[in-house]
Amino acid sequence: MALHNKLSHPKRYITTTNEEGLAIIDKSLPEDAPFYELRPGDAAFAQCYVTSGFPTKLADNADLNVYSDFLKQPPGLVVNNGTVLRYVDILPGQTSPMHKTLSLDYGVVLEGNVELVLDSGETRVLKRGDIAVQRATMHAWRNLSDTEWVRMLYVLQPVQPFSVNGKKVKEDLGGMHGVADST
Secondary structure, three states: OOOOOOOOOOOOEEEEEEEEEEEEEOOOOOOOOOOOEEEEEEEEEEEEEEOOOOOOOOOOHHHHHHHHHHHOOOOOOOOOOEEEEEEEOOOOOOOOOOOOOOEEEEEEEOOOOOOEEEEEOEEEEEEOOEEEEEEEEOEEEEEOOOOOOEEEEEEEOOOOEEEEOOEOOOOOOOOOOOOOOOO
């Protein structure tokens, strides 16, 4: 990650079952999930785990193979038929673009204070341990500190297509570069 911050690099431990049927830590992937910049100088993302398909296939390490492929080429914000577990580190004083994904997201603040900004103008300040359940709505995230980073942990899962007042809800990534729409 080109961005410098004081947050620790979190470890990710993936379990598996050995030939004797005992639970062990899988060593095929590094413990450090790689971070990458979505928009230069804005935020850093880490794909902690990504799946494809419901239910997830564990046999023959199918899920590990899917995740390994996503490490080579990160997905968009959402995977249409899977889940995404992601860290997002937000620089001091930065605000994400206003955006909407076709997903149900659980966002947990791990470090710092962040403001959830909705397109209606409504806002909420989230502190360490607070959770936002983001239900395919237009929103942005603003780091309230000019000196401290924010770290959030997200779990994203796709949703079935739906309409509001007869209008189909569509994804809008707010011009984020390097992210493909999931639709």
